[in-house]
Each structure stands twice: as structure tokens, then as C-alpha cells.
Amino acid sequence: MDDGGRVLATQRDDHGVKSVAQGGYPAELAALRHQFGHLPAIAAGMVGSSLGWQDAGYVGAPAELATLAGALTRIEGADFAIVPGVSLAEGHRADVMRGEEVQVLGANLAGLAPRTAIYCQPGTHTKWITVEDGRLTDFTTMMTGEIFALLRDHSILAEMMRGAVADGPLFREGLLRATSAQSILSELFGVRAAVLLGRLSRDDAAAMLSGLLIGSDVVARQIADETIYILADPALGSLYAAAVETLGGHATLIDSHAAFVAGIHHIWELQR
Incomplete structure (x- = not known):
């Protein structure tokens, strides 16, 4: 991406958290930099889980983009940052997410939905997320x-x-x-x-x-x-x-x- 957030090039592959061997993340990043140049990198999702490169933890809901930016995990010597997930602990309820928070708050920021909205992110673990005035306030995961x-x-x-x-x-x-x-x-x-x-x-x-x-x-x-x-x-x-x-x-x-x-x-x- 350039400084204005415009996408210059995109690559998709199947190298998800379950397909990268333990200790294999530096090589994955090196391969990307070989292709795109030695650029700083930032990631979100399961790369920041206990199964990924390094556990980036969670910030508690309610959360906004500034909350996430203030709690990045940085990989020493790699010029690489990982966005934390978001957690919810309320009464008997406990829930977590990784990666979906960036999409939802990004959609909100970009005006793809109103500042207060209900989102659904279907998938293996479907998320139902409430955003109020640009803050992620509540969510539920369905398997x-x-x-x-x-x-x-x-x-x-x-x-x-x-x-x-x-x-x-x-x-x-x-x-x-x-x-x-x-x-x-x-x-x-x-x-x-x-x-x-x-x-x-x-x-x-x-x-x-x-x-x-x-x-x-x-x-x-x-x-x-x-x-x-x-x-x-x-x-x-x-x-x-x-x-x-x-x-x-x-x-x-x-x-x-x-x-x-x-x-x-x-x-x-x-x-x-």
C-alpha cells in the first residue's frame, strides 16, 4: 500500500496459521519481502494467536481503531507489527475475535455502513458485531x-x-x-x-x-x-x-x- 492507503499489489495464498510450521513465520515474511521489497509490515488475525507467530493478546470491548493501534505487538528485529484481537467478558458471556475487528471498524471508517450498525461476518465462526458511533461495543460468535x-x-x-x-x-x-x-x-x-x-x-x-x-x-x-x-x-x-x-x-x-x-x-x- 502507498502512504495514502491505496493498494498497489495484492497476493493471496493458502499459507494460513494451520499450514505454517512452528518457527516458519520469518521465512514467510522474507518471501513476501523478496517479492515486494523490504517494506514495514502489519498483520491481523490468527498470526497473533497462540497458534501463530506471537500471541498479540486482546483488548477489551468496547474498542476502536485507536485502541488497537495503541496495543500492537512488535516482532523484534522484523519491522513487523501484529494487531491485537478483541475480547468480551460480561457476566456469564466470554467471547474473542481476531481480524474481524479490523474489517468492521474499517468498514465503519470508510463509510461503507453507518457509524452505528450491526454487522455479520459469516465463516467458520460467524461473528455478529455491534458498532456504536465508531466503537465496537458487542459481539457474538456462532460456530x-x-x-x-x-x-x-x-x-x-x-x-x-x-x-x-x-x-x-x-x-x-x-x-x-x-x-x-x-x-x-x-x-x-x-x-x-x-x-x-x-x-x-x-x-x-x-x-x-x-x-x-x-x-x-x-x-x-x-x-x-x-x-x-x-x-x-x-x-x-x-x-x-x-x-x-x-x-x-x-x-x-x-x-x-x-x-x-x-x-x-x-x-x-x-x-x-
């Missing part, structure tokens, strides 16, 4: 994506989960069933029973399962008449947008990459 992956790959449903997941009649039916289910757990097994009894095609089972899980996720947020700003890739974002609209809310998709760029650049500017 929606991880549960879907576990059921798809390792449960009794696995043999039936090879169909595509896309917005359509079966996905929408799953959404609606989630609103009236006495138990989401019984509805999940009901997907298997419906296939065995010939009431549901194997090709449609994954879409139904996804609808049930995403529907239960959205229903729990009680989003009636609320506008939800969704930060996600187009495929997953469209599923959550459909869920929000079907279940009584209003959905607005936001460019998650533009949001991150705005947030990380502002943090860099604040700490210089």
Missing part, C-alpha cells in the same frame, strides 16, 4: 460454518452431503424450518430421515442442512426490521443475505477486502 463442515465430513449425514449448497427452494425451506423447530438437533437428523424415506433428494440434502444451520444462526439474532451489513465473499454472503431477508431483516453486502484495507491502513497511520 455455524464449523458445525456444517463437521456434519458434512464426519457425521452420519456425511454420505448425503455431496450436493451443492446454493440459495434455492431447499435452502429457503431449511431457513423457515429453523424458525419453528422445537429442536434444531432433531431437524438435523430429520435431513437423514427424509433422504432415507425418499422425501428429500441426496443432491438437495446439503442445501437443506445449510439452510437449517444458517437459519438457526440468524433467528437467534432477532433481526426483524434491522439492517444487517454483511462482510463476506459473494457466495457465502449471498446465503446470509437471503437468510436475513427471508427472516424479516434487510441485508446489505459490503466489500470485506476494502473494509480491511481501510482499517489496517488507519491503524498503521495511528501508530507511526
Whole structure:
């Protein structure tokens, strides 16, 4: 990025926290600098977790970009800084995030959503985040994506989960069933029973399962008449947008990459 926050070059790869060997981060950074030049670097997300390069800790909510900038962890001799995560400890509730805070506060800063807004960041661990006047004040994590992956790959449903997941009649039916289910757990097994009894095609089972899980996720947020700003890739974002609209809310998709760029650049500017 240049001094004004304009992106000059981008590289994407699969070198996430689970694929970098212990002690391998200096080599990863060196490879990037070999390509882009010896520039100072700043990172957010799981690189700052106990599984990453160095644990960057957490700042407590409420938090804003200045809070994050004031609590960076610096890797000695590497000209490399890591943004802390955000934690929430309130009564019986305990929650944490890493990386999502930069996107959400960046979206807020860049005017991609109002200063006070509700965000949804779908993924392995979906985040529902409240920002009030530019401050991240509350959030909840739902293990929606991880549960879907576990059921798809390792449960009794696995043999039936090879169909595509896309917005359509079966996905929408799953959404609606989630609103009236006495138990989401019984509805999940009901997907298997419906296939065995010939009431549901194997090709449609994954879409139904996804609808049930995403529907239960959205229903729990009680989003009636609320506008939800969704930060996600187009495929997953469209599923959550459909869920929000079907279940009584209003959905607005936001460019998650533009949001991150705005947030990380502002943090860099604040700490210089």
C-alpha cells in the first residue's frame, strides 16, 4: 500500500496459521519481502494467536481503531507489527475475535455502513458485531460454518452431503424450518430421515442442512426490521443475505477486502 492507503499489489495464498510450521513465520515474511521489497509490515488475525507467530493478546470491548493501534505487538528485529484481537467478558458471556475487528471498524471508517450498525461476518465462526458511533461495543460468535463442515465430513449425514449448497427452494425451506423447530438437533437428523424415506433428494440434502444451520444462526439474532451489513465473499454472503431477508431483516453486502484495507491502513497511520 502507498502512504495514502491505496493498494498497489495484492497476493493471496493458502499459507494460513494451520499450514505454517512452528518457527516458519520469518521465512514467510522474507518471501513476501523478496517479492515486494523490504517494506514495514502489519498483520491481523490468527498470526497473533497462540497458534501463530506471537500471541498479540486482546483488548477489551468496547474498542476502536485507536485502541488497537495503541496495543500492537512488535516482532523484534522484523519491522513487523501484529494487531491485537478483541475480547468480551460480561457476566456469564466470554467471547474473542481476531481480524474481524479490523474489517468492521474499517468498514465503519470508510463509510461503507453507518457509524452505528450491526454487522455479520459469516465463516467458520460467524461473528455478529455491534458498532456504536465508531466503537465496537458487542459481539457474538456462532460456530455455524464449523458445525456444517463437521456434519458434512464426519457425521452420519456425511454420505448425503455431496450436493451443492446454493440459495434455492431447499435452502429457503431449511431457513423457515429453523424458525419453528422445537429442536434444531432433531431437524438435523430429520435431513437423514427424509433422504432415507425418499422425501428429500441426496443432491438437495446439503442445501437443506445449510439452510437449517444458517437459519438457526440468524433467528437467534432477532433481526426483524434491522439492517444487517454483511462482510463476506459473494457466495457465502449471498446465503446470509437471503437468510436475513427471508427472516424479516434487510441485508446489505459490503466489500470485506476494502473494509480491511481501510482499517489496517488507519491503524498503521495511528501508530507511526
